[in-house]
Amino acid sequence: MSQTIRTPGPERRVHPRKGMIDRLRNLLFGLLRWIGRYVKGFHAAVGTFLAMGMVVALLLLWGFAGLAEWVAEGRTQSFDDAVLLWLNERATPWLTVAALEVTALGAGLVVWMVVAVASAFLWVSRHRYSVALLWVAALGATGLNSILKALFDRPRPDLFPWRAPYAGQSSFPSGHAMTAMVVYLTLAYLVARLEPTPLLRRLTLASTAVVILLIGLSRMYLGVHFPTDVIAGYLAGFVWAVFCALGIEAVRYFRRRRPGVERVEEDLDAERERELGVRA
Helix, strand or coil: CCCCCCCCCCCCCCCHHHHHHHHHHHHHHHHHHHHHHHCCCHHHHHHHHHHHHHHHHHHHHHHCHHHHHHHHCCCCHHHHHHHHHHHHHCCCHHHHHHHHHHHHHHCHHHHHHHHHHHHHHHHHCCCHHHHHHHHHHHHHHHHHHHHHHHHHCCECCCCCCCCCCCCCCECCCCHHHHHHHHHHHHHHHHHHHCCCCHHHHHHHHHHHHHHHHHHHHHHHHCCCCCHHHHHHHHHHHHHHHHHHHHHHHHHHHHHHHCCHHHHHCCCCCHHHHHHCCCCC
16 A cells, blocks of 8 residues: 655744734633623623623732832932923923813813713614713723723822923823723724725724824823822723623624624624625
């Protein structure tokens, strides 16, 4: 009997970044499968996933207590003061007007108006679960920020008179930075899931990043937040926004339990169809 000899082919190299992404995806869907095995019903399964995500987010946010500890011990104070004083030296009347306009984009009234208008558009365009995701993200960010501010209770800067109206006492983390990261990043994620061109998706994400960064910079320029306050707000907001965005993955995974989901959320398979070349 002849034996077939197989010659070794070229070694397949897996990009480290791609391998990490695959492991994260496997972890995500492993969690979804576990929930699907023990939790019955569509809303119960999605709700369980989001609740577990919130718990994990809180644990990860506790991890940045190391930064808060550095702040409490004064180890970041020289850096914070140096940045604020550098910005103060470059203050001009027109920069102050611009900073006040930009910082308003992260204020509560403006943010909730954006959430309301976006929700109306998504609801009319039959993206009902995207509306739920947006509200969970926004309400969760508000709650998390209040908890963290009460927990750390850092006084606001007093290096120079504030250029903004009264902003309250607690400074860490920046509520404007955290809210902007959560709401605008979630909106960018939802818009990118619709069916724009790749260029429009990139422009959407890039413009969102610029807005978020400018809001954080405006808080420092106006003298109401230290740089570490803004950094902490970005970190906390990013963690929560990512976990909330994964809620769409939970809806996609459990949608067979409620066939109407496919009619309501017409863009749920956008990423999969792009991978297969069906969409641009």
